[in-house]
Amino acid sequence: MPRELGAPRPLGWSEPGRTTLEIKTGGWRTRRPMYVEATAPCRAACPAGEAVARWIELARRGELAAAWALIREANPFPAIMGRVCAHPCESACNRRQHDGGVAINALERFVGDWGLRHGARALPDLPRPGRVAVVGGGPAGLACAHALSRRGYRVRLYEAEAALGGLLRYGIPEYRLPRAVLEREIELGIGPGVEVLTGQRLGANLAWETVAGHDAVFLATGASLPLGLGVPGEQAQGIGNGLGFLRDLACGTRPTLGRRLVVVGGGSTAMDVARSARRLGVPSVSVVALEGREEMPALPEEVSQALAEGVEIRNGLGVARFVEGGGRVTGAAVVPAQLERGGDGTIRPLFRPGPSEVMAADSVLLAIGQRTDLAALPPPLRGARGLIAAGKDGATPTVPIFAGGDAASAERTVTHAVAAGMRAARRIDAVLSGGAPAAPAALPGVRALPAHVVAFAEINLDYFPRALRAGRPERPAPGRVGSFAEVVEGFSAVTAREEGARCFTCGHCVDCDNCLIYCPDMAVSRRDEGGYRLSTDHCKGCGLCAQECPRGALQMVSER
């Protein structure tokens, strides 16, 4: 065999251990890629700042415990949120511009429901000396109590009603938020460090001094005083307020409404009132809203569900007066109208010329908003526009008293309230511990760019074949008005995985290896602990990695 024929050792082979890594081509570079964690638009839009893209990524990998825990760092109530949140995240979702936004709210419910079955109660990290009073057991107060007790503080949670939940329990009907979900999630959220005191109403049987005697106070007393229309006839019998009706319902009372109900208002409460009335057997339920159909503050799905349940919705109308007979309401006189927003954010009806019409009614329920009861508070806390005087972080002029939720804000969604409670907890912690809250840890080697919100143009659509957004299953309308059973059903595990897979995961590396594969200089390498290392010794700054990153987790920056 002439195996050794010719074949001198070819040139160009280095000694073992000596590789082209010695040739540092990085000096050619004028730009370089930066491995970043930027903010997904869903997170930027979330009042509570949930790391949505990251928890969806965990959920689709099947790590539901980690997904649940991550949501709860920003919002302790994913199962509730997945049912009642107005989900501004979905409106901001970059995928809307591709083939429909990701069904984030439904996914949150999926993760939250996993937590109801498998999650563990919140336990404190380390005991801390501070004692904090939280007044109000609604979403803001619950969130604040949760976060503080997790940090090791002892919390007294004062609730005026007989049970915790606030608006969640007394203002949202069971067909939207089943009682079992509410109670289990509160149970999971309130750890052993929280002492719950129910039936304690500030200004009645709970003295201000008792509250003020704590090391810090969070006021989350909500907005419980109903607003009126201020039109003639409003004092007639049969005219009530919607939230009071919902509260009665939650307490087991079934008010008598007659055969024809008119509900005034265009928000979620109006829908809740109207749909609850249908479930009580009221044959004719009409909603009168100042706004056009598309402008109603109620969510589109609430509107469509109400319509499917036989509720009539009349838009662009305002109630000019009520018609009564023998002291009892018999109708509402409506005229064409629209909503007028004042410069200070207030809203009022603007009547327009047009024919007046009387809508016959056996009863009327007003769902046009509430205001805060400030009577029990010391004067410095009574702020403008009927709200407790508090900044974005909940700080009032009287430190260490903080406030949040509906009592201190005009942004009245459950999620805003939760966010206010979480923010205040961080501030209270900072005040009591004397330190600043720790910055959340980014991935190893990653530069956090929280101010950079990933734009649609930064997504490489080649990696995202079109896929239709998953619809949320609903029980058929004809059957559901017969009971208060939940209308919207949860995702199956398969649907949740498919819908989760639609998420672009904007701005967050998912270890997809594209940068590693496409780098012509092999300047990208994996880190043992996850993520990638970019060798500035070898990167020539071509930008292929950033171009091929599907989700904007690599950004090119100039070297100068």
Place this chain on the structure above:
Amino acid sequence: MTPMQAAARQRRMLLTGNHAAAYGALLAKPQVIPVYPITPQTPVLEKLLELAEAGELTGEMITVESEHSGMAACISASLAGARVFTATASQGIALMHEMLHFAAGARTPVVMVNVNRTLASPWGFWADQTDSLSQRDTGWMQFYCESGQEALDTVLQAYRVAESVLLPAMVVIEAMYISHTLEPVEVPEAALVAGFLPPFEPTLRLDPGQPRSVGGVTTPAQWRQNRLAMQEAMTLALGAVAEAGRLYGELTGRAYGATESYRTEDAEVVLVAAGGMAGTAREAVDRLRQAGIAAGLLRLRLFRPFPGAEIAEGLAGAARVAVVDRNCSVGSGGIFCQEVRAALSSLGQGAVPVLSYIAGLGGVNVPPERMMRIVTDALGRDGMSAGPIQAEEL
């Protein structure tokens, strides 16, 4: 081994040239097979996939996004110590061009089947040798096969030669005439050729456990030295080709050389041809001999390294030489002819008249009658022609 014994250890199958080449690859047991499909080479890839699906071919087939990447993968795998096979044609080999130089310079014994096909523009799928002949100076060995049987046999011999001298080798068959024509092919059983082609075990190989680089920057002197070493390896390859062809003949009954002389001893006109047209030329020679014309054939099987001395010897007694090229180096003429003339001239046989005939360009059929007309035309000319003679116009 007697011919009877050899025949008993081969299976006669009806195969196209493409499939015969694939069976040659199967017997060579390549470990890595990066291939990109292209007409008319695609059936090579398809047959390999079938054999892999059936579990007969155990090498890893790599789907690549282009021939350029395919050859890059071949080079890397070969440097890592794997036996590598690939196949291409036409635009594919043109796209590989840069990597062909790299493969030879890095001394990777890759074996590649190339199906000769016209290069665009205009588009065509027909036989033309220009695609592989354009790669003349890349440092690859080139074998031109006359049949599917020879393609199978040559793939195995090419590996043996390539791995002994550490140069890549191209095994060339023509589009349609060989690639898509069915013929009976003797397929040796694996054990028959196992000893002929033992596993590839280079002493120097890339190993992630002991990282090193290859192909990096050299000094001018080192680069020159590498090129001289390649030239020396090509010279050694001439001997290795001869030995491989002889040994293969002992095993299978089919011996091969760098060239093949057919009835040239007393020939007045010797046709020189390569590839499928050589078979036609052989038929023409027989008919001319019957008609009393002393014609012969020198078939070129090996083009790189160029067996100049062997050719000069084979043409020594000829009064006329007619080189038939199915290619045309535009602005010059037939490429085989240039090489034959240069070899004769440099070996002191420049006085032999060598006429250049271009025939069958773009896959035009060249029947035996045309070959016969080439011979009579050559006999009628007393000296040289000013340029290449177009056989279709005779």
